[in-house]
Amino acid sequence: MRNQSRVLNGRLWKILVFMGLMIACLAIRFDFYYDLNDDTAIRDILSGRYTGEPSGYCIQMLYPLGWLIATAYRAIRKISWYGLFLCACQFGVLALIAWRLLSITKKVWLQVILLILEGVLAFGLMGRELVILQYSVTSGLCMAGAIFWYLTTPRDQKPAPYLRGNLAAVVLVLIAFMIRTEVCMMLLPFLALAGLSQWSKETKPFAGTNVRKYLMVAGSAFLGILILYSIDSFAYRSTEWKSFRAFFDARTNLYDFYGIPDYDRNEEFYQSIGLSRESYTLLQNYNFALDDSIDESLLERIAQYQRENAGNGGTLYRMDGFVCKNSPKEALWLYKQHLLTVENGIKTGIILAAYLLYFLLASGRRKSGCCWRVLSLFVIRSALWMYLYMVNRVLTRVTVPLLIMEFALLAGWIIQEIQTLDTSSRFNIMKVSGVITLLGLCGLMGTVINMENTGKEYDMRLEADARWNTLTEYCSHNPKQYYSIDVYSSTSYQGTPYADKIFAASDNQYTNYDICGGWIAKSPLTRAKQERAGFKGLEEALLTGQALFVAKPDSDVNWLGAYYQNRGKTVEPKVTDEVKTADGETIYLIYQLQ
Numbered sequence: 001m002r003n004q005s006r007v008l009n010g011r012l013w014k015i016l017v018f019m020g021l022m023i024a025c026l027a028i029r030f031d032f033y034y035d036l037n038d039d040t041a042i043r044d045i046l047s048g049r050y051t052g053e054p055s056g057y058c059i060q061m062l063y064p065l066g067w068l069i070a071t072a073y074r075a076i077r078k079i080s081w082y083g084l085f086l087c088a089c090q091f092g093v094l095a096l097i098a099w100r101l102l103s104i105t106k107k108v109w110l111q112v113i114l115l116i117l118e119g120v121l122a123f124g125l126m127g128r129e130l131v132i133l134q135y136s137v138t139s140g141l142c143m144a145g146a147i148f149w150y151l152t153t154p155r156d157q158k159p160a161p162y163l164r165g166n167l168a169a170v171v172l173v174l175i176a177f178m179i180r181t182e183v184c185m186m187l188l189p190f191l192a193l194a195g196l197s198q199w200s201k202e203t204k205p206f207a208g209t210n211v212r213k214y215l216m217v218a219g220s221a222f223l224g225i226l227i228l229y230s231i232d233s234f235a236y237r238s239t240e241w242k243s244f245r246a247f248f249d250a251r252t253n254l255y256d257f258y259g260i261p262d263y264d265r266n267e268e269f270y271q272s273i274g275l276s277r278e279s280y281t282l283l284q285n286y287n288f289a290l291d292d293s294i295d296e297s298l299l300e301r302i303a304q305y306q307r308e309n310a311g312n313g314g315t316l317y318r319m320d321g322f323v324c325k326n327s328p329k330e331a332l333w334l335y336k337q338h339l340l341t342v343e344n345g346i347k348t349g350i351i352l353a354a355y356l357l358y359f360l361l362a363s364g365r366r367k368s369g370c371c372w373r374v375l376s377l378f379v380i381r382s383a384l385w386m387y388l389y390m391v392n393r394v395l396t397r398v399t400v401p402l403l404i405m406e407f408a409l410l411a412g413w414i415i416q417e418i419q420t421l422d423t424s425s426r427f428n429i430m431k432v433s434g435v436i437t438l439l440g441l442c443g444l445m446g447t448v449i450n451m452e453n454t455g456k457e458y459d460m461r462l463e464a465d466a467r468w469n470t471l472t473e474y475c476s477h478n479p480k481q482y483y484s485i486d487v488y489s490s491t492s493y494q495g496t497p498y499a500d501k502i503f504a505a506s507d508n509q510y511t512n513y514d515i516c517g518g519w520i521a522k523s524p525l526t527r528a529k530q531e532r533a534g535f536k537g538l539e540e541a542l543l544t545g546q547a548l549f550v551a552k553p554d555s556d557v558n559w560l561g562a563y564y565q566n567r568g569k570t571v572e573p574k575v576t577d578e579v580k581t582a583d584g585e586t587i588y589l590i591y592q593l594q
Contacts, residue, residue, distance in 0.1 A: 011102045018115045019095050022122070026131055029451075030458055032087065032502040033465075035134035035397070037491065040500050041520055042135065043082045044511070047073045050520070051528045052510035056235070059248065059523065060135070062228055063235035065178035073508060083502030086133045089175065093145035094122055096168060100152045104415065117440050124446020125347055125404055128454040132461075133502065139180035140401020143187045144408035146172035147194050150217075151412025155198060159213040166217050174224045181229075183398075187405050189380045194409060197373050240524045247296035247522055250303050257391055258306040258323065259315060260284065266305075273301050278566040281559045282517075286487035289514075289521035290538050290563065317390075324390040331389035338385065346446035347403050353442045354410035357435045361417035373413065381406050457496070464493035465501070467587050471550070474579045474588075475513045482533040483513040484542065486551035489588070490515045513550070542593050549573065549591040557591060564593070 026032075034040050038060065044050040045058040046069045054074050056067030072081040101114040122130070129137045146169040153165045173191070177184040195214055202210045236245060254260055263270055263280045270280060275298065282288045311318035317327045326334070355374065362370035384402060388394045418432055475483050492498060512533065520526055530536060534546060541547035543564070551557055557573045564571045571593040579588035 014102060015095050015098045018098055019091055022119055030131045033132045033461055034499045034502060035132045036497050036499060039135055045525060046070050046082050047508035049508055049511050051525055052532055057525060062178040062232040064228055064231050077508050080503050086135060086138050089138050090130060090141050093141050096145055097148055100149060117436060120440060120443035120447050123450055124350055124443040125407060126400055127447060127450035129400055131454055134397045136180045136183050136397040137400050139176040139183040140187060140404060142172045142176035143184060144404045147191055148408045148412050151194055152415055159209060159216050162213045163216045170221045173221045174228060177225050178228060183401050187401060190405050190409055193376050193380060200369060243296055244523045247299060248519060250296055250299035253303045254299060258303060261306060269305055273298060276566050278563045286517035289516045292537060325392040326390050331386050334389040335385050346449050350442045350446055351403060351407055353438055354407055357438060358410055358414050360431060361414060377409060460496040464496040464498055467493055468498040470581055471579050471588050479512055482547040483550050484516045484538055484547050485513060486555055487515050487517040489552040489555055545592055550588055553586055553589055
């Protein structure tokens with residue numbers, strides 16, 4: 001018992017040192033950043049920066065998790081709890097993987113090699129994502145940690161011990177589900193394949209004990225998902241939130257999947273639903289928060305119109321009721337180009353190396369099942385990539401979770417094969433050494449490339465961040481005023497997104513500005529923010545001067561005058577102030593309607 005405790009303590013200290021070194025390697029060069037304004041918007045809601053009070057209704061994450069983080073903000077307002085949570089999830093998953101790797105061997109030198117291998121592969125696959133955090137990627141990493149833990153849990157156990165051994169995997173799945181439900185559901189086929197591959201290795205797979213063993217693990221995860229989803233649905237049960245969620249879904253369908261049909265070509269339809277050309281312009285430039293008539297009913301009718309007209313010579317393709325932007329033939333060509341041109345660079349190279357190494361280890365054994373496993377994995381990954389190409393949503397925050405999930409599954413299978421090898425065979429030792437060496441070289445190349453690219457992006461973010469901070473500081477110095485920011489002026493500078501450093505000093509108090517659109521717009525939270533500012537409705541507030549409009553100097557704001565003109569009010573946006581950098585460059589203009 002004492003020896004076991006000593007082993008566990010030694011393993012814990014090794015992991016603490018390993019994680020400390022990993023974090024130090026990143027922290028010496030970088031500050032941790034939120035990736036996009038989606039992440040900072042979630043932070044603002046949870047911390048109380050948006051409405052003045054921390055709220056668990058962050059929309060993108062499930063309410064139970066949002067409530068927990070908002071409660072932490074209520075307890076200690078100045079701590080960046082949301083960013084801390086994302087970091088804890090990502091580095092916590094890496095720590096769990098390290099724990100499992102150290103349990104494979106008692107040889108210290110081999111443990112060190114395995115930890116170094118994990119470090120270079122983590123940096124090679126997602127070095128940027130460990131510095132610039134995005135909640136969808138965090139969800140994907142939790143799923144990858146779950147599948148790796150599950151595949152490396154010993155199978156020769158009875159149902160109850162097997163479930164206890166996989167509780168960490170179940171918890172990671174539930175965390176992933178709460179962080180980003182869509183990512184968790186997208187990656188579930190990989191988990192199903194992992195479960196099937198484990199079950200197929202049983203000598204008597206249909207024996208009652210074996211069936212219960214796997215059903216208990218899967219059932220626990222499913223029951224947890226059902227409970228969390230039910231709590232979330234109950235939290236958003238009010239009429240206001242139901243209405244907004246319908247608006248949110250319709251907005252997502254239009255902007256992310258269907259696109260907004262051209263006004264001139266579809267003028268008759270737009271007139272039939274009462275949408276003027278001026279209001280249509282607000283949909284185009286995302287500043288739809290200005291117009292109260294743009295509600296869930298209107299967006300749903302536009303989305304329905306797009307679905308009905310898909311495949312009739314427009315930009316959308318219809319296939320058995322499924323509407324997408326690219327046909328299967330077009331998506332297949334794009335996917336083929338992705339495979340041939342290796343557009344994901346070194347990341348795809350690491351995945352290919354993992355496929356090759358699994359074949360190398362497993363193909364020489366009878367009944368290894370490697371062929372059907374690899375074929376099934378390739379079918380799943382191809383189906384998901386095809387779907388992304390069909391809907392034209394091949395985004396880094398979606399593809400990175402796919403890649404790390406695929407690698408985690410292959411890594412789990414590779415470890416299973418290594419554990420079954422006859423270590424007395426010199427040939428087997430050479431194969432294992434080759435596996436470690438090849439993966440290490442790929443990871444090292446990926447680390448060099450990833451860190452170099454991350455460094456360039458980081459420097460550009462510092463410049464963009466300085467400009468955004470200049471605007472927010474300007475707003476904070478005028479607390480009695482309310483500022484509505486043009487959406488396209490609030491997203492990026494020279495292609496680099498505006499975002500915040502995660503651990504920058506902040507009291508997380510109410511901010512007197514908001515963008516004139518985005519996924520929070522028209523929510524009960526937006527109404528609460530506006531009521532705190534002393535008005536109801538942005539259209540009237542801009543007209544009366546209770547709110548001022550903010551845009552970049554090169555932004556065309558003539559649409560503002562046209563919008564009010566359509567409503568019988570003649571106004572003209574006049575520049576009343578300028579926001580300048582320290583060297584005197586004007587970066588934002590403050591407009592008042594006159």
